[in-house]
Amino acid sequence: MKINGKHYHTIWLKEDNPSIIQIIDQRSLPHEFTIEDLTTVDEVAVAIKDMHVRGAPLIGVTAAYGMYLAVLLAPENIDLEEHIVQAAEQLKATRPTAVNLFWAINKQVDALTKVTSRTEKIKVALKTADWIKAHEVENCRLIGEEGVAIIEKLSAAKNGDVVNILTHCNAGWMACIDYGTATAPIYAAHEKGIKVHVWVDETRPRNQGARITAFELKEQGVPHTVIPDNVGGHLMQHDMVDMVIVGSDRTTYTGDVANKIGTYLKALAAKDNEIPFYAALPSSTFDWTIRDGVKEIPIENRGAEEVKYIQGLHEGKLMKVLLTPEESPATNYAFDVTPAHLVTGLITEKGICAASEEGVKGLFPEKIKPSNAK
Amino acid sequence: MKINGKHYHTIWLKEDNPSIIQIIDQRSLPHEFTIEDLTTVDEVAVAIKDMHVRGAPLIGVTAAYGMYLAVLLAPENIDLEEHIVQAAEQLKATRPTAVNLFWAINKQVDALTKVTSRTEKIKVALKTADWIKAHEVENCRLIGEEGVAIIEKLSAAKNGDVVNILTHCNAGWMACIDYGTATAPIYAAHEKGIKVHVWVDETRPRNQGARITAFELKEQGVPHTVIPDNVGGHLMQHDMVDMVIVGSDRTTYTGDVANKIGTYLKALAAKDNEIPFYAALPSSTFDWTIRDGVKEIPIENRGAEEVKYIQGLHEGKLMKVLLTPEESPATNYAFDVTPAHLVTGLITEKGICAASEEGVKGLFPEKIKPSNAK
Numbered sequence: 001m002k003i004n005g006k007h008y009h010t011i012w013l014k015e016d017n018p019s020i021i022q023i024i025d026q027r028s029l030p031h032e033f034t035i036e037d038l039t040t041v042d043e044v045a046v047a048i049k050d051m052h053v054r055g056a057p058l059i060g061v062t063a064a065y066g067m068y069l070a071v072l073l074a075p076e077n078i079d080l081e082e083h084i085v086q087a088a089e090q091l092k093a094t095r096p097t098a099v100n101l102f103w104a105i106n107k108q109v110d111a112l113t114k115v116t117s118r119t120e121k122i123k124v125a126l127k128t129a130d131w132i133k134a135h136e137v138e139n140c141r142l143i144g145e146e147g148v149a150i151i152e153k154l155s156a157a158k159n160g161d162v163v164n165i166l167t168h169c170n171a172g173w174m175a176c177i178d179y180g181t182a183t184a185p186i187y188a189a190h191e192k193g194i195k196v197h198v199w200v201d202e203t204r205p206r207n208q209g210a211r212i213t214a215f216e217l218k219e220q221g222v223p224h225t226v227i228p229d230n231v232g233g234h235l236m237q238h239d240m241v242d243m244v245i246v247g248s249d250r251t252t253y254t255g256d257v258a259n260k261i262g263t264y265l266k267a268l269a270a271k272d273n274e275i276p277f278y279a280a281l282p283s284s285t286f287d288w289t290i291r292d293g294v295k296e297i298p299i300e301n302r303g304a305e306e307v308k309y310i311q312g313l314h315e316g317k318l319m320k321v322l323l324t325p326e327e328s329p330a331t332n333y334a335f336d337v338t339p340a341h342l343v344t345g346l347i348t349e350k351g352i353c354a355a356s357e358e359g360v361k362g363l364f365p366e367k368i369k370p371s372n373a374k
Numbered sequence: 375m376k377i378n379g380k381h382y383h384t385i386w387l388k389e390d391n392p393s394i395i396q397i398i399d400q401r402s403l404p405h406e407f408t409i410e411d412l413t414t415v416d417e418v419a420v421a422i423k424d425m426h427v428r429g430a431p432l433i434g435v436t437a438a439y440g441m442y443l444a445v446l447l448a449p450e451n452i453d454l455e456e457h458i459v460q461a462a463e464q465l466k467a468t469r470p471t472a473v474n475l476f477w478a479i480n481k482q483v484d485a486l487t488k489v490t491s492r493t494e495k496i497k498v499a500l501k502t503a504d505w506i507k508a509h510e511v512e513n514c515r516l517i518g519e520e521g522v523a524i525i526e527k528l529s530a531a532k533n534g535d536v537v538n539i540l541t542h543c544n545a546g547w548m549a550c551i552d553y554g555t556a557t558a559p560i561y562a563a564h565e566k567g568i569k570v571h572v573w574v575d576e577t578r579p580r581n582q583g584a585r586i587t588a589f590e591l592k593e594q595g596v597p598h599t600v601i602p603d604n605v606g607g608h609l610m611q612h613d614m615v616d617m618v619i620v621g622s623d624r625t626t627y628t629g630d631v632a633n634k635i636g637t638y639l640k641a642l643a644a645k646d647n648e649i650p651f652y653a654a655l656p657s658s659t660f661d662w663t664i665r666d667g668v669k670e671i672p673i674e675n676r677g678a679e680e681v682k683y684i685q686g687l688h689e690g691k692l693m694k695v696l697l698t699p700e701e702s703p704a705t706n707y708a709f710d711v712t713p714a715h716l717v718t719g720l721i722t723e724k725g726i727c728a729a730s731e732e733g734v735k736g737l738f739p740e741k742i743k744p745s746n747a748k
Contacts, residue, residue, distance in 0.1 A: 030699040200702075202681070204578060204602040207697055210681075214702040226704040228578040228681055229603050230636025234710035237638070237668055262604025264611070268642040294611055307576070307584075307602055310684060312695025319695055321686025323581055325404040328574075328588040330600040336608035 001173040001187070003033065003219050009177050010058050011065065011133070019072055021065045025052045026174060030215035031313040041070045041087050048094040048101070051206065055175020056249045056285050057136045060100030063091045064132045067108035068125040080121065084112055096298040097258055097335045098249040100284045104132050133177055139282035140179035142349035147185025147245070147280055148192065150352070154242050155194045163189070164242045166199040166232055169260035170208035171247020171280065172216040181247040181280040183216065185347065190222050198224040199235060203260055205307045205332060229262050233269040244270050245347070248281040253368055255340030255355030256293025261333055267342040279355070280347040286360070288367050293337040304330040375547040375561070377407065377593050383551050384432050385439065385507070393446055395439045399426045400548060404589035405687040415444045415461050422468040422475070425580065429549020430623045430659050431510045434474030437465045438506045441482035442499040454495065458486055470672040471632055471709045472623040474658045478506050507551055513656035514553035516723035521559025521619070521654055522566065524726070528616050529568045537563070538616045540573040540606055543634035544582035545621020545654065546590040555621040555654040557590065559721065564596050572598040573609060577634060579681045579706060603636050607643040618644050619721070622655040627742055629714030629729030630667025635707055641716040653729070654721040660734070662741050667711040678704040
């Protein structure tokens with residue numbers, strides 16, 4: 001998608017030096033646009049853990065390129081197999097909830113075990129990372145194609161009046177490579193001339209909505225309004241929301257949707273007000289091994305300082321300010337799980353299905369079997 | 375309650391000059407503790423509108439003292455009756471949702487019409503304001519006495535283990551004069567040696583939880599943890615919340631509870647997880663004229679800049695930082711309405727009742743009739 005009119009992906013190899021990964025450092029958005037070079041596996045791990053990049057599909061792709069760096073930069077005379085295992089473990093340890101991370105790293109490890117020479121491994125690692133990236137771009141494009149039908153229907157039912165869509169966190173192209181997951185149908189609708197307006201949950205504590213989704217939408221010219229996370233229920237009670245679309249960090253094959261903390265509350269409000277609630281996700285976000293998402297999906301608890309301090313722009317400079325009494329503790333669960341019964345449907349690259357084992361099986365019959373996705 | 379070990383109310387007349395109202399300016403809490411003098415009706419109106427003081431009971435009391443200033447400072451040779459009506463209108467126009475404001479001002483107007491001379495009016499206005507203040511202190515104390523029984527029962531059911539209570543916004547003593555509404559049972563329990571821990575919703579956009587409730591609880595030594603507003607649902611799904619207590623800005627005689635935006639979302643989550651959800655309120659917060667809270671209670675929409683900018687402490691100085699893209703619009707509904715069927719009970723100075731017309735009638739039989747509370 002575009003920033004300042006220029007097309008970008010969220011991650012790429014440096015044009016004149018393909019041993020350097022380049023990313024948009026999302027921590028300083030929307031106030032500063034910074035491209036960061038990642039030159040080692042350690043730097044890739046930090047970029048994922050400290051959320052220079054974030055969003056389930058993007059951290060998967062970043063880890064895939066991290067595995068490529070691991071092979072490319074492996075010291076001579078090292079046990080390369082052991083080195084690959086270690087890099088995989090290091091990258092898997094960065095964040096626990098988004099399953100795309102494990103999926104992408106496992107894809108790399110599987111591919112790398114199939115060839116033996118160092119030269120071949122480098123070639124395979126790059127090819128696999130490139131494939132995962134291209135695959136996720138295409139998945140998001142298809143999610144847009146599938147999902148736009150829902151918006152078209154709502155628009156028709158409103159005789160072409162503005163369709164109001166609420167989204168939580170950033171499941172935009174900045175969480176992916178291009179198009180986004182939750183935003184892909186919105187961008188597709190906007191492109192087609194369907195009138196849409198997006199309620200952007202600011203998404204405390206890290207404000208991915210207020211900072212990144214709002215920035216994305218503004219850059220593509222999509223009408224939107226930022227709201228505190230508390231507001232969605234009131235809007236739904238007063239017929240100001242026609243649908244909710246969120247992304248996902250991990251969705252069980254039974255349809256339970258792990259997503260940014262607070263998603264569950266919006267799903268409850270959507271249910272209470274009979275508003276359709278969709279999660280949009282590529283197949284790489286499914287966990288084919290977990291039945292009960294609320295009980296079994298590991299939920300990351302990040303540092304209290306992300307709640308107590310917030311960053312913003314003051315007189316042209318990025319600054320962190322303290323919000324709470326210094327002595328007050330805070331806690332920071334980063335995700336919650338929305339039970340399948342609150343989810344109207346899942347929008348995937350293969351089509352839209354019910355959030356249920358039967359629904360998911362209908363789109364991905366080959367996947368529903370015990371496996372070791374982690 | 376105490377600040378730095380010293381007992382305070384949130385509002386009082388200056389000791390050596392009872393024509394000056396003193397308040398704690400709550401905008402700079404917890405980082406700065408500022409006492410502000412209010413010397414005119416205009417200053418009182420600004421203090422309410424711009425939230426130097428906030429919380430339904432406190433803005434009622436502040437307006438009552440504002441009416442006293444109106445009479446006290448009325449120019450000679452003015453139509454005093456007309457002047458009183460104008461002051462009442464000016465103060466009523468400050469904020470639309472909390473009914474205590476209208477209740478307190480109407481009480482003053484009613485009392486003032488009963489006497490004619492200027493001297494008598496001054497005396498009556500002061501007496502009425504003092505009465506309303508004392509009445510709200512006593513109401514909050516009684517809410518504590520009534521509500522603590524619920525916490526005691528939960529504590530007993532947990533064999534004395536910590537009772538985890540979630541609260542939204544600040545319905546503490548800083549929203550009242552002393553004790554608080556939602557916090558009164560918590561302070562009473564803490565006083566009795568019952569182990570409690572409070573989950574403090576930060577309460578965007580103005581962070582009354584993170585700033586004021588956390589500050590209050592810290593000053594009284596009550597264990598607490600600040601959480602983003604998004605987190606409560608997850609905590610409830612995982613048995614980390616034993617009850618929810620919130621305050622109210624207006625509750626219909628049918629049990630619909632208007633309170634700080636986001637309360638409705640927490641009530642939905644409490645219902646979904648079978649966790650008791652109480653609103654604590656003095657009788658001055660009831661609206662005896664409205665049947666359908668969701669449809670009829672006016673909801674204030676405050677400025678977008680309260681969402682886009684946030685204030686905090688940076689290197690010892692209060693600073694505002696911009697959170698969103700400068701160009702992105704924001705909206706700022708300040709309250710929502712939780713339908714009665716999501717509310718386990720109402721904790722009032724007269725006892726605890728079901729959130730229903732029958733329940734409320736049981737405690738306040740004399741009140742349920744058409745009136746003109748506004």
